[in-house]
Amino acid sequence: MSKQEKDNKDKLRVYEYAKSLNMSSKEIITILKRLNLPVNNHMSVMENDAVSRVEGFFRDIKQNAAAKRASEGSKPAPGANPSKSADKTVASTPAQPKAEEKPVSTVSSLPQRDTAPTSISQDRTNDANSGERRSQPQERQGHMNSTKPNDRNSSGSYNQNRTSSTGGSQSNNRPSQGGAPRSGQSGQGGQRPYSGSSQGSQGGQRSNNGQGGAPRTGGQGGAPRTGGQGQGGQRTYSGQGGQGQGGQRTFSGQGGQGGQGGNRFGGGQRPSQPGRTADSKPAARPGFADSGAGAAGSNPKSQNRKAKPTGKRFEDGKPGFGGNNRGGGFNSRNNRGKGKHQSQERKEKIDNTPKKIIVRGNMTVGETAKLLHKDASEVIKKLMFLGTMATINQELDLDAIQLLATEFGVEVEVKIVVEEDRFENFEETDEEENLMERPPVVTIMGHVDHGKTTLLDAIRETNVTGGEAGGITQHIGAYQVEAKGKKITFLDTPGHEAFTSMRARGASVTDITILVVAADDGVMPQTIEAINHAKAANVPIIVAINKMDKEGADPDRIKQSLTEYELVPEEWGGDTIFVPVSAKQRQGLDELLETILLVAEVNEYKANPNKRARGTVVEAELDKGRGAVARVLIQHGTLKVGDAFVAGVYFGRVRTMVNDKGRRLKEAGPSTPIEITGLTEVPLAGDPFIVFEDERKARDIAEKRTVALRQSEITANTRVTLDDLFQHIKDGELKELNVIIKADVHGSSEAMKSSLQKIEVEGARVRILHSGVGAITESDISLASASNSIVIGFNVRPEPAAKATAEQEKVDIRLHSVIYNAIEEIEAAMKGLLDPIFKENIIGHAEVRNIFKINKGIIAGCMVTDGKITRASQTRIIRDNVVVFTGKIDTLKRFKDDAKEVAQGYECGITIEKFTDIKEGDIIEAFVMETVER
Numbered sequence: 001m002s003k004q005e006k007d008n009k010d011k012l013r014v015y016e017y018a019k020s021l022n023m024s025s026k027e028i029i030t031i032l033k034r035l036n037l038p039v040n041n042h043m044s045v046m047e048n049d050a051v052s053r054v055e056g057f058f059r060d061i062k063q064n065a066a067a068k069r070a071s072e073g074s075k076p077a078p079g080a081n082p083s084k085s086a087d088k089t090v091a092s093t094p095a096q097p098k099a100e101e102k103p104v105s106t107v108s109s110l111p112q113r114d115t116a117p118t119s120i121s122q123d124r125t126n127d128a129n130s131g132e133r134r135s136q137p138q139e140r141q142g143h144m145n146s147t148k149p150n151d152r153n154s155s156g157s158y159n160q161n162r163t164s165s166t167g168g169s170q171s172n173n174r175p176s177q178g179g180a181p182r183s184g185q186s187g188q189g190g191q192r193p194y195s196g197s198s199q200g201s202q203g204g205q206r207s208n209n210g211q212g213g214a215p216r217t218g219g220q221g222g223a224p225r226t227g228g229q230g231q232g233g234q235r236t237y238s239g240q241g242g243q244g245q246g247g248q249r250t251f252s253g254q255g256g257q258g259g260q261g262g263n264r265f266g267g268g269q270r271p272s273q274p275g276r277t278a279d280s281k282p283a284a285r286p287g288f289a290d291s292g293a294g295a296a297g298s299n300p301k302s303q304n305r306k307a308k309p310t311g312k313r314f315e316d317g318k319p320g321f322g323g324n325n326r327g328g329g330f331n332s333r334n335n336r337g338k339g340k341h342q343s344q345e346r347k348e349k350i351d352n353t354p355k356k357i358i359v360r361g362n363m364t365v366g367e368t369a370k371l372l373h374k375d376a377s378e379v380i381k382k383l384m385f386l387g388t389m390a391t392i393n394q395e396l397d398l399d400a401i402q403l404l405a406t407e408f409g410v411e412v413e414v415k416i417v418v419e420e421d422r423f424e425n426f427e428e429t430d431e432e433e434n435l436m437e438r439p440p441v442v443t444i445m446g447h448v449d450h451g452k453t454t455l456l457d458a459i460r461e462t463n464v465t466g467g468e469a470g471g472i473t474q475h476i477g478a479y480q481v482e483a484k485g486k487k488i489t490f491l492d493t494p495g496h497e498a499f500t501s502m503r504a505r506g507a508s509v510t511d512i513t514i515l516v517v518a519a520d521d522g523v524m525p526q527t528i529e530a531i532n533h534a535k536a537a538n539v540p541i542i543v544a545i546n547k548m549d550k551e552g553a554d555p556d557r558i559k560q561s562l563t564e565y566e567l568v569p570e571e572w573g574g575d576t577i578f579v580p581v582s583a584k585q586r587q588g589l590d591e592l593l594e595t596i597l598l599v600a601e602v603n604e605y606k607a608n609p610n611k612r613a614r615g616t617v618v619e620a621e622l623d624k625g626r627g628a629v630a631r632v633l634i635q636h637g638t639l640k641v642g643d644a645f646v647a648g649v650y651f652g653r654v655r656t657m658v659n660d661k662g663r664r665l666k667e668a669g670p671s672t673p674i675e676i677t678g679l680t681e682v683p684l685a686g687d688p689f690i691v692f693e694d695e696r697k698a699r700d701i702a703e704k705r706t707v708a709l710r711q712s713e714i715t716a717n718t719r720v721t722l723d724d725l726f727q728h729i730k731d732g733e734l735k736e737l738n739v740i741i742k743a744d745v746h747g748s749s750e751a752m753k754s755s756l757q758k759i760e761v762e763g764a765r766v767r768i769l770h771s772g773v774g775a776i777t778e779s780d781i782s783l784a785s786a787s788n789s790i791v792i793g794f795n796v797r798p799e800p801a802a803k804a805t806a807e808q809e810k811v812d813i814r815l816h817s818v819i820y821n822a823i824e825e826i827e828a829a830m831k832g833l834l835d836p837i838f839k840e841n842i843i844g845h846a847e848v849r850n851i852f853k854i855n856k857g858i859i860a861g862c863m864v865t866d867g868k869i870t871r872a873s874q875t876r877i878i879r880d881n882v883v884v885f886t887g888k889i890d891t892l893k894r895f896k897d898d899a900k901e902v903a904q905g906y907e908c909g910i911t912i913e914k915f916t917d918i919k920e921g922d923i924i925e926a927f928v929m930e931t932v933e934r
């Protein structure tokens with residue numbers, strides 16, 4: 001190699017320098033020219049002076065930008081208060097949290113984010129960046145939009161892009177970027193992904209573009225939507241991944257321009273450049289400012305335009321090189337086809353996309369396009385990218401409309417008349433004269449094994465409704481009996497868990513509680529729980545002292561103990577009725593029923609039977625032959641065959657209706673338990689039930705309820721306030737026991753679920769991954785296997801195939817028929833989950849009396865003064881009451897022999913591992929660490 005060649009090799013060329021900064025040679029050349037430094041082309045040599053001047057140039061720009069920001073920082077953005085508008089958007093746009101959190105139906109292939117800690121950090125960032133901070137990026141962007149390269153070279157823009165590319169975590173990695181812009185950015189991305197407003201869309205836009213901080217990305221977490229650059233996981237159905245757009249939701253088609261900056265500087269992609277600070281790099285990218293950040297600005301017009309998910313916004317005001325493909329970064333450079341695309345877009349000068357649209361329900365593609373001021377073809381194309389092939393007349397649901405609008409950068413306000421679809425929230429008042437007496441609804445509660453089921457069965461079998469004897473008893477979640485010519489309805493799922501989980505779902509169906517207490521056992525923990533639950537629901541309690549036939553039955557003892565819980569017998573001056581019964585021997589049942597009627601009479605349970613039916617789903621299941629079946633307790637009005645109804649979030653038309661005796665009914669009045677078919681899907685126990693005038697209306701309401709439910713779930717899951725932030729952080733460290741529950745009926749699975757969720761073991765919790773009705777299936781097992789869950793079967797068994805798979809996959813299936821036992825077992829398992837608590841136990845002391853130096857170190861000749869010293873114990877060397885060393889015993893000898901332990905009063909020789917500074921008079925303290933059971 002000649003000297004010249006060698007020299008050449010050692011020289012830094014423009015293209016190398018540019019590459020080291022992840023910039024294009026053209027950019028560096030432009031900067032060099034601006035600095036009046038001689039440069040010809042990308043092969044030109046960059047002298048040290050040139051390098052330092054370029055870096056100085058970057059620095060200046062950054063400082064200017066910072067100074068400008070500082071001076072503008074306190075001012076609100078011209079035109080509007082961005083923070084305010086952002087807040088408003090959040091508040092007024094139901095679409096937003098949804099978009100952040102969940103895929104909508106049209107893109108059901110999208111995975112759902114479920115990384116709670118990520119959401120916390122995002123939300124936290126959002127919180128932190130709310131208000132003033134949010135405005136910062138915009139202000140910066142305002143001058144970034146300037147055509148002056150200097151202005152465009154705002155470091156703010158760089159920070160934004162970078163930050164957005166990797167989310168909050170990058171902030172930490174790259175402190176040189178400066179906290180404010182970054183956090184501003186992540187706030188932007190995170191906060192307003194789908195808000196659809198011009199600014200919001202920007203955030204959303206960018207976040208879509210794979211810039212990890214955005215909510216859709218789900219943070220850095222594991223969800224495929226996530227992943228900083230998100231090359232792979234993103235919604236690559238767009239097919240644009242191939243263009244190197246990286247994380248974009250490239251179905252938008254704009255990926256090439258929109259925010260690829262994120263990619264370019266995406267976390268970790270760029271090797272760190274010693275001596276070339278991160279600060280300098282961004283500034284060196286004039287066009288970059290135009291890319292991601294340029295979208296906002298304070299000019300509402302430009303905002304609007306830029307809010308569009310097309311790339312054209314990035315061309316606004318872009319001169320020269322800066323303008324053409326900055327956003328694309330490397331990717332866009334690779335993506336040569338873009339020029340054409342951009343030039344087409346450049347032609348589209350007028351953009352009358354509305355900022356916001358109001359949606360009142362489902363719309364066709366054509367209607368939606370009109371509302372969005374778009375061609376239907378454009379909308380269809382967009383839908384295609386979203387994974388939905390649609391025609392102009394196809395109806396879009398609210399989710400789809402919202403997603404679509406977001407894609408166009410349009411905010412959506414959903415206006416639905418809520419009164420009707422929240423029917424459980426409004427009480428229908430009836431004129432007194434329309435009210436008629438109705439049977440009381442009774443729930444039986446009590447401690448395990450006190451005889452609840454036996455009592456329910458005994459009452460059912462001995463008191464059949466007049467005229468219905470001979471019918472086949474059906475298990476429909478509740479049944480009716482007749483006493484003294486009056487009906488009483490009993491709910492079939494005993495226990496306060498079911499009672500309370502129904503209540504938790506807003507259903508209060510019980511009028512009277514029977515508290516069963518075994519005369520031979522007395523008041524037990526669940527007796528007390530049941531009392532509390534009934535009291536909390538303000539439901540009168542009748543005490544049935546059961547097992548009176550048993551020897552040792554002591555009703556007075558029970559009465560006595562219940563006084564502690566304010567259940568004082570009438571004969572003792574209280575107002576609680578105690579009825580001694582024997583469920584097994586069917587004694588005292590009539591008295592019990594009479595008492596129920598008495599309490600019912602006092603409380604005057606009434607309803608208007610002459611109106612549309614309302615009630616509560618007590619149980620529901622999917623029947624192989626009959627489809628979805630719901631057991632409903634009618635509480636108001638009368639249900640007739642053929643009635644259209646909504647149950648929970650589903651609708652239907654009553655096809656068949658049977659009562660608890662298996663008799664077909666044409667209509668059912670208040671307090672009647674019935675089983676109906678004709679539902680579209682299986683509702684949940686506790687779901688409200690109401691009749692509507694026709695099926696169309698019922699469907700409409702059901703759909704609205706689905707939307708509302710989803711939104712409320714999302715809100716409940718994602719809203720993080722400062723108050724609960726700590727809790728969330730703690731949750732992130734929780735150890736979880738994943739559980740899948742399968743039960744015979746909804747009531748049981750709900751009861752099991754709520755009981756399990758109540759288990760309190762410090763530092764751990766139960767996470768119910770799935771609960772359902774029916775046999776344990778293979779899919780349950782595969783879910784369990786994938787999520788490392790245990791499966792609890794309550795009164796159900798695994799299907800043969802499931803059993804085999806479980807054995808193969810080593811999935812733990814626990815079968816139970818007593819809820820209490822299941823809970824106890826889980827609780828124990830959870831305790832085992834926790835890290836053991838260690839406690840130090842000092843086992844003895846030895847005093848060092850002599851020191852013997854040997855080749856290997858020092859032997860301490862000791863006398864064990866108390867306890868013992870064991871070979872396995874750990875030690876502390878204590879000198880003048882100060883611990884000078886903590887370590888392990890290396891050797892322990894009695895005379896010349898190794899000893900396992902040496903007891904008090906004996907001499908021994910001890911060497912300590914890695915410690916030779918032992919001295920006469922030192923005390924060797926021996927201790928062991930023991931695990932403590934929780």
Ligand SMILES: Nc1nc2c(ncn2[C@@H]2O[C@H](COP(=O)(O)OP(=O)(O)OP(=O)(O)O)[C@@H](O)[C@H]2O)c(=O)[nH]1
Nearest residue numbers: 448449450451452453454546547550582583584818
């Ligand atoms: N001697 C006697 N035994 C009874 C009586 N009532 C119930 N038993 C027995 O008590 C046991 C438990 O009865 P269950 O009806 O299953 O009790 P439970 O409260 O429903 O129990 P869980 O469903 O486990 O909560 C059974 O063996 C019954 O036969 C009674 O009046 N007298």
